[in-house]
Amino acid sequence: MSTPSAAARGPAVGTVREITLAQAIREALAEEMRRDPRVFLLGEDVAEAGTPFKVLSGLVDEFGPQRVIDTPISEAGFVGIAVGAAMTGMRPVVDIMFGDFLTLAMDQIVNQAAKVHYMSGGKLKVPLVIRTTLGATRRSAAQHSQSLHAWFAHIPGLKVAVPSTPYDAKGLLKTAIRDDNPVLFFEDKMMYQVKGPVPEEEYTIPFGVADVKRPGRDVTLVATSSMVYVALEAAELLEQDGISAEVVDPRTIFPLDVETLVRSARKTGRVVVVDEGHRRYGVTAELAATIAEEAFYDLEAPVRRVGALDVPVPFSPVLEDQTVPTPEQVASVARELCGRN
Amino acid sequence: MHTPVTVNQAELPEEVQDLSAVDWLRMYRLMATIRAFEEQVNELYLSRRMPGLAHLYIGEEAVAVGVCEALRPEDTITSTHRGHGHCLAKGARVDRMFCELLGKAEGYCRGKGGSMHIADPESGNLGANAIVGGSAGIATGAALSAKLRGTDQVSVCFFGEGALGQGLLYEVMNMASLWKLPVVYVCENNLYNEYTHYRETTAGDILARPRAFGIPAEEVDGQDVRQVLAAARRAVARARRGDGPSFLLCNTYRYFGHHVGDVDRSYYRSREEEETWKAQRDPLKLLRGWMTAAGLASPEEFEAAERAAREEVAQGVAYALQAPYPDPSEVTQHVYA
Numbered sequence A: 001m002s003t004p005s006a007a008a009r010g011p012a013v014g015t016v017r018e019i020t021l022a023q024a025i026r027e028a029l030a031e032e033m034r035r036d037p038r039v040f041l042l043g044e045d046v047a048e049a050g051t052p053f054k055v056l057s058g059l060v061d062e063f064g065p066q067r068v069i070d071t072p073i074s075e076a077g078f079v080g081i082a083v084g085a086a087m088t089g090m091r092p093v094v095d096i097m098f099g100d101f102l103t104l105a106m107d108q109i110v111n112q113a114a115k116v117h118y119m120s121g122g123k124l125k126v127p128l129v130i131r132t133t134l135g136a137t138r139r140s141a142a143q144h145s146q147s148l149h150a151w152f153a154h155i156p157g158l159k160v161a162v163p164s165t166p167y168d169a170k171g172l173l174k175t176a177i178r179d180d181n182p183v184l185f186f187e188d189k190m191m192y193q194v195k196g197p198v199p200e201e202e203y204t205i206p207f208g209v210a211d212v213k214r215p216g217r218d219v220t221l222v223a224t225s226s227m228v229y230v231a232l233e234a235a236e237l238l239e240q241d242g243i244s245a246e247v248v249d250p251r252t253i254f255p256l257d258v259e260t261l262v263r264s265a266r267k268t269g270r271v272v273v274v275d276e277g278h279r280r281y282g283v284t285a286e287l288a289a290t291i292a293e294e295a296f297y298d299l300e301a302p303v304r305r306v307g308a309l310d311v312p313v314p315f316s317p318v319l320e321d322q323t324v325p326t327p328e329q330v331a332s333v334a335r336e337l338c339g340r341n
Numbered sequence B: 001m002h003t004p005v006t007v008n009q010a011e012l013p014e015e016v017q018d019l020s021a022v023d024w025l026r027m028y029r030l031m032a033t034i035r036a037f038e039e040q041v042n043e044l045y046l047s048r049r050m051p052g053l054a055h056l057y058i059g060e061e062a063v064a065v066g067v068c069e070a071l072r073p074e075d076t077i078t079s080t081h082r083g084h085g086h087c088l089a090k091g092a093r094v095d096r097m098f099c100e101l102l103g104k105a106e107g108y109c110r111g112k113g114g115s116m117h118i119a120d121p122e123s124g125n126l127g128a129n130a131i132v133g134g135s136a137g138i139a140t141g142a143a144l145s146a147k148l149r150g151t152d153q154v155s156v157c158f159f160g161e162g163a164l165g166q167g168l169l170y171e172v173m174n175m176a177s178l179w180k181l182p183v184v185y186v187c188e189n190n191l192y193n194e195y196t197h198y199r200e201t202t203a204g205d206i207l208a209r210p211r212a213f214g215i216p217a218e219e220v221d222g223q224d225v226r227q228v229l230a231a232a233r234r235a236v237a238r239a240r241r242g243d244g245p246s247f248l249l250c251n252t253y254r255y256f257g258h259h260v261g262d263v264d265r266s267y268y269r270s271r272e273e274e275e276t277w278k279a280q281r282d283p284l285k286l287l288r289g290w291m292t293a294a295g296l297a298s299p300e301e302f303e304a305a306e307r308a309a310r311e312e313v314a315q316g317v318a319y320a321l322q323a324p325y326p327d328p329s330e331v332t333q334h335v336y337a
């Protein structure tokens, strides 16, 4: 996995260190838990084990088992409990070990958390963060590899963050914890060891603000989560062909920074949208439609989409690797758009 | 069917012996308010002045009133699709309830919730829920929250026996017991999951289910407000002491259909069964009979209470009928906090 170019880095204020995405997540949680006693963590193997991905290691030592709570394997139950705690003055951060297991908690997320504020006419609120994973290529097969973030972006009342860099992950998670709404926070499980610059100083990143990870002139690659790295590698390939690609990372798919996407589309006139969810009815469809509606007269060609193959994620590496967008695939679609195939 | 008993003259349970005639009359009045409210809802619905769905609580009043009498204002409840009684018993106002049922701006949820979603945090009501069993997590989470915040608030989860079919309930009872959370699970067994007798849907011994998690569970005559209150006080005291959750199985009966349109009920229950419950097991009659026999109130006092309840309901509905609807622009408000 390549690292983002200089443009993808955070502002160089004060001391900047290279840390992993897992460390960035852990720092965000620790800082918010120090700042606000209402913040607590809940999930399977979150305490001493620090989750299978070790993202939460050490937090229980600082904050104790009252604030880093190991639960039974009851996703619906502990998400529901977190909703109730959020409605009554706490700010829970729930860990769902694999994004695939969100299905077990769908009623609590979609019918309860997302609806409470609206149904109560604004009287109740649910300041809840659900951290979970997306992403394939870990050879984990169909029930541990899905990217289900589109489902939640479909539901009014929910917000959905899909960070790609340690810098973005830390700043967005802090914002998510301070937000008064339920936020689904998706981390690509293959990115936890990705390193990137993160300032020592405290910062937050607002939701709904896209980030141009690499500026370019000829084609826009809109990419989410780990697909940002795929797009950046595609941009390198395209550069060899003399095509200048701009990589735009929405960072949150709801709220969505339509303005930045459309500005880039107007500038380049050609757009490829890349996301690791299934292509059909997915994030790529929504982003492509939005760009087409808003920038139609400035487009030189139809917006193209690259998503995960519409099959359950298979185990065998030979099969699985075909299901996820690759830099070559993205570059090839971009070349076609530019009439250079 | 449970064995019909007429007026229970037995000794008052120890937990409620401190209550005076004034207290019992207040509970009688509250039950009468709920009944009059629901009769008015029925009327509104049948006269097509109320949109949507309505599930009436008539026949079950002693459960909500007995349980909520054991609570403090800052304690919380979650309710169900059959929730009007819970909301009123926890302290909601009749006029604002009607406003919500009619989709008016002054409703508890500004008309966005309706009959099945009334929430009133000011009276400790975290909301009725139209997903059967859906609030078990919320109620248990409110109890975890109370514990983490270091208050001695207690959380009550009302649900029908139909919710015994939902896995969520067992997940959260497990955690409530593990973590000794201050929550009381109140199962209102009115014998029917919609149009199906609960014995066709519920295997084994209901009380054995919470007990398997180490949760004390007891069966309560849900038509006798004295027994409900006594059991609720035991459970609430245990929760407030920090000793953990309890489970109350309240046997009760709904007099009307599952919802207002459920008129032909002959395929799932007999008219005779309905008449027996109304004649022999009515919560208002039982309380009145006992209070009269014990010399706690005169016929005039009961009639005055009933009249006051009817007047409150008449005024409330009149107010709501003329109250304004929300501005159409409110449709996009409150999606996000």
Ligand SMILES: Cc1ncc(C[n+]2csc(CCOP(=O)(O)OP(=O)(O)O)c2C)c(N)n1
Binding pocket: B055, B081, B082, B130, B131, B132, B159, B160, B161, B162, B163, B190, B192, B193, B194, B258
């Ligand atoms: C999850 C879910 N499934 C089905 C329904 C449809 N439904 C509404 S009420 C009801 C029966 C509920 O029975 P019970 O819990 O005993 O409550 P009661 O109506 O008897 O008070 C059903 C099946 C629903 N609202 N939610």
Ligand SMILES: [Mg+2]
Binding pocket: B160, B161, B162, B188, B189, B190, B191, B192, B193, B194
């Ligand atoms: Mg029932």
